[in-house]
Amino acid sequence: MRDVEFHNREKETREIRAILDSRPTLITFIYGPINSGKTELITHTIEELPDEYVVFYINLRTKFLASYDEFIESLFEMEMEAEGATRKKKETLAELVSSVTKVAGIPITKEFMDYVFKDKKPKNAFSYIIKLFEEVEATGKQPVLIVDELQKIGDVNVNSSLIYELFNFFIDLTKERHLAHVFVATSDSLFIEQIYSEAMLSGRCRYLLVDDFDRGTTTAFLGEYGFTDGETQTAWDYCGGKPIFLLELIRIDEKERFAKKILATRVNQLKDLLDYLDYTKPGIAIGETRYLVEKEDVVNILRRFVDAEDIDSDGLNRPAKQFLIEDNILFLDLDTGIIKPQSRLNLLAIRKVLEERVQ
Ligand SMILES: Nc1ncnc2c1ncn2[C@@H]1O[C@H](COP(=O)(O)OP(=O)(O)O)[C@@H](O)[C@H]1O
Ligand SMILES: [Mg+2]
Numbered sequence: 001m002r003d004v005e006f007h008n009r010e011k012e013t014r015e016i017r018a019i020l021d022s023r024p025t026l027i028t029f030i031y032g033p034i035n036s037g038k039t040e041l042i043t044h045t046i047e048e049l050p051d052e053y054v055v056f057y058i059n060l061r062t063k064f065l066a067s068y069d070e071f072i073e074s075l076f077e078m079e080m081e082a083e084g085a086t087r088k089k090k091e092t093l094a095e096l097v098s099s100v101t102k103v104a105g106i107p108i109t110k111e112f113m114d115y116v117f118k119d120k121k122p123k124n125a126f127s128y129i130i131k132l133f134e135e136v137e138a139t140g141k142q143p144v145l146i147v148d149e150l151q152k153i154g155d156v157n158v159n160s161s162l163i164y165e166l167f168n169f170f171i172d173l174t175k176e177r178h179l180a181h182v183f184v185a186t187s188d189s190l191f192i193e194q195i196y197s198e199a200m201l202s203g204r205c206r207y208l209l210v211d212d213f214d215r216g217t218t219t220a221f222l223g224e225y226g227f228t229d230g231e232t233q234t235a236w237d238y239c240g241g242k243p244i245f246l247l248e249l250i251r252i253d254e255k256e257r258f259a260k261k262i263l264a265t266r267v268n269q270l271k272d273l274l275d276y277l278d279y280t281k282p283g284i285a286i287g288e289t290r291y292l293v294e295k296e297d298v299v300n301i302l303r304r305f306v307d308a309e310d311i312d313s314d315g316l317n318r319p320a321k322q323f324l325i326e327d328n329i330l331f332l333d334l335d336t337g338i339i340k341p342q343s344r345l346n347l348l349a350i351r352k353v354l355e356e357r358v359q
Contacts, residue, residue: 004247006044007221009037012210016045019206020053020144020181024174027167027201029192030185032210033331033342035244038185039148041210046146054141056106059148068162071153072116072125077105097135106132122162126169133173133180143180145173151188167199175204189332190325207334212343213241225250234259240344266349273327274299274353284319284326291319298324299357305350310340 019028030038046055063074090096096107116125133143173180218241222232238259239245252258277295284291297320304311324330331342341347
């Protein structure tokens with residue numbers, strides 16, 4: 001199999017580079033439907049950056065976050081104790097910074113870790129990071145902090161002020177101190193909507209949408225891998241421009257059969273979900289109150305997609321809407337307030353399931 005190379009994203013890459021070229025002032029949310037290529041774009045952009053940027057990249061996806069301590073730990077990467085007498089143990093921040101490569105987690109030693117955890121307040125962790133970033137700045141370089149899959153912080157079972165404090169810290173790094181660029185990536189636009197009001201982000205953040213490829217980009221991408229016009233049409237009809245599925249289609253010879261198979265899987269998952277709602281009403285928190293999700297409201301929202309590809313978020317039943325977004329069936333575009341299925345496959349599956357219900 002040929003290795004698939006990073007494709008296009010010129011516009012988004014340009015936007016990120018323009019942000020990095022200017023003084024840090026706002027927090028940047030990189031958002032978009034699942035598997036649209038957010039992490040790939042970030043990783044690729046970092047690789048291409050000149051050495052004057054020192055990037056601290058934290059991906060919470062693989063981290064187990066059940067407690068406050070685990071969240072704080074997830075931010076840092078412990079420096080191993082030097083073995084033998086040949087390497088000097090790193091004791092100062094300057095020594096730590098001198099060993100930082102272009103991309104890493106936030107380095108820390110055991111001694112600093114004790115300080116960070118001292119009285120279980122995020123304040124200590126944040127002041128450590130600020131000092132470390134100031135050391136980076138002192139060497140003439142620009143610190144960049146990237147937190148990927150930040151919605152996982154929602155799993156942390158502590159007082160709700162953690163998010164508030166974290167975003168105040170991000171505001172401090174950007175708008176107040178102009179010390180570091182801060183990027184936060186997530187597929188969960190409800191999470192962004194929620195912290196937007198809780199952390200008073202008005203005027204302190206910007207959004208960068210990384211959506212599935214458009215038609216032209218998809219055609220160009222698949223063309224590089226020898227797709228015929230017919231194969232490209234099949235790919236677009238079933239998978240739209242969702243990179244993760246396009247990669248599968250590149251890999252597989254019987255493209256149409258594969259596309260039909262993943263659609264059938266999606267249809268079954270959706271049917272199963274509707275069946276599940278016959279037996280239970282999931283609870284959804286809106287502010288302080290919990291609401292029950294009614295199957296009828298869910299079906300009413302889905303029905304809107306029978307003859308539309310996207311719909312206005314206004315006026316929809318809120319618990320049902322939230323349930324469908326949290327379940328990764330629908331995606332909310334924060335900039336426009338437009339809701340659409342998370343993928344072309346989801347759109348097709350919704351239509352198929354609803355058609356069958358009518359018959
Ligand atoms: N521009 C691109 N060129 C080639 N492959 C890509 C591109 N964007 C995403 N992919 C591939 O698609 C898959 C999903 O991308 P990922 O970045 O993990 O999505 P997200 O972070 O938005 O959920 C990955 O396997 C990735 O390698
Ligand atoms: Mg990702």
